[in-house]
Each structure stands twice: as structure tokens, then as C-alpha cells.
Amino acid sequence: MQHIIDRFISYVTIDTESDASSNTTPSTKKQLVLANLLVEELKKIGLEEVTIDENGYVMATLASNIEQECPTIGFIAHYDTTPDFTGANVKPQIIQNYDGGDIVLNKELNIILSPNYFKDLLQYKGQTLITTDGTTLLGADDKAGITEIVSAMEYLIQHPEIKHGKIRVGFTPDEEIGRGAHKFDVEKFGCDWAYTMDGSQIGELEYENFNAAGAKIIFKGKSVHPGYAKGKMINSMLLASKFISKLPKKEIPEKTKGYEGFFHVVGISGSIEETTVELIIRDHSAKKFRKRKEFIHKLAHRFNKKWENQFGAEIVIAEVKDQYYNMKEKVEPVFHIVEIAEKAMKELGIKPLIKPIRGGTDGCQLSYKGLPCPNIFAGGHNFHGKYEYVPVESMMKATEVIVKIVEITAAKK
Template sequence: MQHIIDRFVSYVTIDTESDPNSNTTPSTKKQFDLANKLVDELKAIGMTEVTIDKNGYVMATLPANVKEKVPVIGFVSHYDTTPDFTGKNVKPQIVKNYDGGDIVLNKKQNIVLSPKYFKDMLLYKGQTLITTDGTTLLGADDKAGITEIVTAMEYLVKHPEIKHGKIRVGFTPDEEIGRGAHHFDVKKFGADWAYTMDGSQIGELEYENFNAAGAKITCRGKSVHPGYAKGKMINSMLIANDFINHLPAGEIPQETKGYEGFFHVTGLSGSIEETTVEMIIRDHNAKKFKERKELIGKIAKKINKKFAKQFGADIVEIEVKDQYYNMKEKVKPVFHIVEIAEEAMKQLGIKPIIKPIRGGTDGCQLSYKGLPCPNIFAGGHNFHGKYEYVPVESMVKATEVIVKIAELTALPNYGLKK
């Protein structure tokens, strides 16, 4: 277990925050610091065909040790961390034999990780937790996944008695800003299917995710001296507020769950003359996803009609871009790849938690690029903030799941009951 802790800490202490405002890949040069370390480490543990391309995509091979023809499988994780919260100078704290009470992350700033608020913590009483020091995120999303993949490959190299087919591993930049699979060379990767190790709670197994789009709403206005503004001024900030108020009440992240979709305002900035609203649109159902995108167009049209005479042109302009789609459509035809992961968990005494992802992973984009790619737990909780933590035992179990999937895939009918 200490080996996994040491490896994980060595990854999270490298700053790999991505930048949505950058047009390069990776979006930040510092992501190469970890990418290059991974290249060296993969070579050191005995992997072959270890490569890194100009965009920071790392790939490697564990050759098959069986003569039979076995499908080539892959495991994928991303090494960037979200720009939502700083990932600079991460100082992990190791809490052994967690007692089920509050964990003081930062005494000076009175930052406490408490099971009264984060009830999932109680699932891990008696285990070893790795937390932040309250000033940064941890980076378990998705450096826990990388730790598990590298550790599993190292284990398989050292234990040739475990029979498996050819295994490919891939590590990507910029997943947190939606670009993790953009330059992923599926043909070069050469796997029949893969798994992203990018889930949360132990047991999670996901093959459904949101259909996703981003929207930019630009509201115009007219600035006039406020003392003489009657009938003349148009305040674009109030137009933006009106637009937001037209969205369905309650269809927001904090009031939805399961398969329920939402509209989420992520940014709002402006002045009297111009205000920009940034928003994401999410829904698992393709028809409802389409209707959500159409709705914001209808809202814009209604406001434009209201101000047509006074403004003389469209006062609201919208730009909508699809980001990714529900991988379910690509995974269901090859559903045995989910069943293999489920069987692996069951054989290891892990209760599978099959549920939709309320978000996306590299896997959803890779699935549409021809690489079906369900998502498996990596163990972390409370991603993207200072309350992030990961139980070490969950990382150990995720590592064992990878090994077991490799083993099952080499068996007749993948070890599944016919």
C-alpha cells in the first residue's frame, strides 16, 4: 500500500493545471512535467512501445503472454487537473486509520473536512485517507487513475503467471477542459476497447453520460447618461438577467440528480453596453438535449422581438457548440465490455455501482472516435476543490480490478457465464 501512496504523491505534487483560454495542446507547458515522468516510469517498469507525441499524449504496451488470439484492451487516464481550483504546491496529508470524525485540513484557516457535510467519508472508517491541506485541490482526478494503471501494469510485468492479451495504456492532457480526446490517435492506440479509470466511489461502473453543449449568450445595450435615460437606455446586464430568468426553474445542477438534465450558468460579465453569459447544457436523453438547445434559441427570439423597435437589431445573440455525446449509443452494441468489468469487481468482492455519469470523461469522446470506453472508479471524492480526498484502499482495489479485467479478457468467453 505504501508503494501506491508514494507513487500517487509523486504525481499530485506536480502542477498540471490546464487552461481553457489556451489554444495549445497541452494547454499548459507544465503538463509535460508529469507526461515526461510517466514516459520514464513506464519504461522503467518494463513496458514497451512507450511514446509521447508533440501534444503530450503518452502511450505504452504490455505485450501479450498468451498464444491465443485475444482482444487488445486499453486503460486510459488524464494527467491534467481542473482550472476550477489551484493545483499548485499540493501538500497531501496522510490520515491513517480514519476514525470517522472531522479532519482538520488547515488549522490556521479553520478548513475542516467533515462527515457531517460529506457523508461518504463514513464509508472509509478505519482506512487510510489522503487529503489536501485545505489550500489546493488534491488531483486524485485523475492522478489516482494514473497511479492505478501504472501500478497494475507493474504488477502484471512482475507476475507473468497471470495470463493476459496485449494491453495498451494511454495518458491524456486537457481532459478537464473538454479536450482530452481531441488529439488522441485511436488507430495508433490500436485497442478493441478500453476503460477510463476516472470514476469516483469504489464500485462505480459507468457507460452512460450527459450529452453536452456549451453556450455563449451575448446581450447588447445602449449607454445613456442615467439622469436623462428614460426611454433611451438599455442595460445589457438586465437583458442578461431577463434571459437567465426565462430558463426553467429548478433545472440547475444543485437541484437535479440521476438522469435529470440542467442548464448551468458558469460565467457572467458585462457592462451597460454588452454582457456575456456563459452556460453549459446537459441531458442524458438525446431528444431532451436537442429541446434544451432549442429553448435558449426561443428565449433569445422572444427578447429580440420585445426590443426590436427600440434597439433596431437583435439585442441577444447566441452561440451553441456541442461538446460530447452519450457514450451509451456506442457501448451498448458491445455490452460485454461492461459485463467484463462488472464480473471483475464481483470476483474481487466489490459491489458494482452501475449508474449514469453526471458529466463526461475522455471515454465518451473516445467512444465516438471508434474506441468504446466505459468508466471505472478511481476512488477519489469531492473533485475540483480543497475538500478532495481519496482512500488508499480504493486505489488498491481499482488496481486489482485492472489486473482482473486483463485476466478475464484472456479467458474463453471472457470468463462470463454464457
């Protein structure tokens, strides 16, 4: 256990926050600190063909130890952390033999991780938890996944009696800003299929995710002296507010779950003459996803029609861009790769929790690049904020799942 704790802490104490405003890959140079550390660690534990390319993608190989032909499979995790909450100066706290009560993350700031609010905590009574100190995120998303992959490879090297085919591991930058798979060289990776270790609670196994798009909507206005503005001023901020009010009120993240899609306003800024609204569009159904995008364009058209005489041009400009798609379409034709992961969990006494991802992973984009890639739990909870935590036992189980998957794959005829 201590070995996994030490490895995980060595990763999360390195700041790897990505930056959506950057045009480079990785989006932040500090991500390369961990990437280069991983290169050295993979070499040290005995992996072969360890590489890092100019974009920060790390790959390595564990050679097959069997003579018969066997599929080459991969395991992937991302090393960046979200820009939604600071990942600088992470100070992990270790809670041994968790008693099921409140955990004081920061006494001075009165920040408490409580099972009264985060009920999943009670699943882990008696276990060892790693939490934040209440001032940063933890980074279990996805440094828990990295910990598990590296630990599993190390275990397989130390136990050559466990038979396996060729295994590839890959670590990516910028997943949290939607670019983790953009420059991933699937051909170089050379796998029949792979798994991302990027899920949450123990047992999660996912092969469905949202179809995703981002919308940038620009509202124009006219500024005149407010004392003489009647019939002349057009306040773009108020126009944007009216537009937002026309979005379906029950189709927002706070009021949806499961397969239900949503519109989510993520940013608004502006002045009288110009306001920009950014929102994301999500739906599991391809048909409903298409209709959601059409709705934005139709709504913009209605506003333009209403204001065309007074403004004299398009007053609302809507740009909608697809971000990623539901991997289900690419995974279902090779569904045995999900069944192998499910079998591995069951053999280890883990109840598989097969459910749709209300988000995306590198795996969804990789699946559309020709590498089918379901998602497996990494163990963490409450990602992207100060209440993030991970049970050490969950990381240990995820490590065992990786080992069991390669065993089953090698034995499968």
C-alpha cells in the same frame, strides 16, 4: 500500500492545471512535466512502445504473454487537473486508520473535512485516507487513475504467471477542459475497447453520461447619460439578468440528480453596452438535450422580437455548440465490455455501482471516435476542490480490478 502512496504523491505534487483560454495542446506547458515523467516511469517498469507525441499524449504497450488470439484492450487516465481550483503546491496529508470523525485539513484557516457534511467518509472508517491541506485540490481526479494503471502494469510484469493479451495504456492532457480526446490517435492506440479509470467511489462502473453543450450569449445595450436615459438607455446587464430569470428554476445543478438534466450559468461579465453570459447545457436524453438547445434559441428570438423596434438589430446573439455525447449509444452494442468489468469487481468482492455519469470523461468522446470506453472508479471523492480525498484501499482495489479485467479477457472464449 506504501508503494501506491508514494507513486500517487509523486504525481499530485506536480502542478498540471489546464487552461481553457489556451489554444495549445496541452493547454499548459507544465502538464508536460508529469507527461515526460510518466514516459520515463513506464520505460523503467518494463513497458514497450512508450511514446509521447507533440500534443502530450502518452501511450505504451504491455505485450501479450499468451499464444492464442485475444482482444487488445486499453486503460486510459488524464493527467491534467481542473482550473476550477488551484492545483499548485499540493501538500497531501495522510490520515491512517481513519476514526470516522472530523479531519482538520487546515487548523489556521479552520478548514475541516467532516462526515457530518460529507457522509461518504464513513464508508472508509479504519482505512488510510489522503487529503489536501485545505488550500488546494488534491488531484485524485485523475492522478489516482494514473497511479492505478501504472501499478497494475507493474504488477503484471512482476507476475508473468498471470495470463493476458496485449494491453495498451494511454495518458491524456486537457480532459478537464473538455479536450482530452480531441487529438487522441485511436488508430495508433490500436485497441478493441478500453476503460477510463476516472470514476469516483469504489465500485462505480459507468457507460452513460450527459450529452453536453456550451452556450455563449451576447446581450447588446445602449449607453446614454443616466440623467436623461428614460426611453433611451438599454442596460445589457439587466437584459442578461432577465434572460437568466427565464431559465427553468428547478433545472439547475443544485436541484437535479440522476438522469435529470440542467442549465448552468458558469460565467457573466459585461457593461451597459455589452454583456456576455456563458452557460452549459446537460441532459442524458438526446431528445431532451435537443429541446434544451432549442429553448435557448427560442428565448433569444423572443427577446429580439421584443426589442427590435427600440434597438434596431438583434439585441441577443446566442451561440450553442455541442461538446460531447452520451456514450451509451456506442457501448450498448458491445455490452460485454461492461459485463467483463462488472464480473471483475464481483470476483474481487466489490459491489458494482452502475449509474449514469453526471458529467463526461475522455471515454465518451473516444467512444464516438470508434473506441468503446466505459468508466471505472478511481476511488476519489469531492473532486475539484479543497475537500478532495482518496482512500488508499480504493486505489489498491482499482489496481486489482485492472488486473482482473485483463485476466478475464484473456480467458474469455
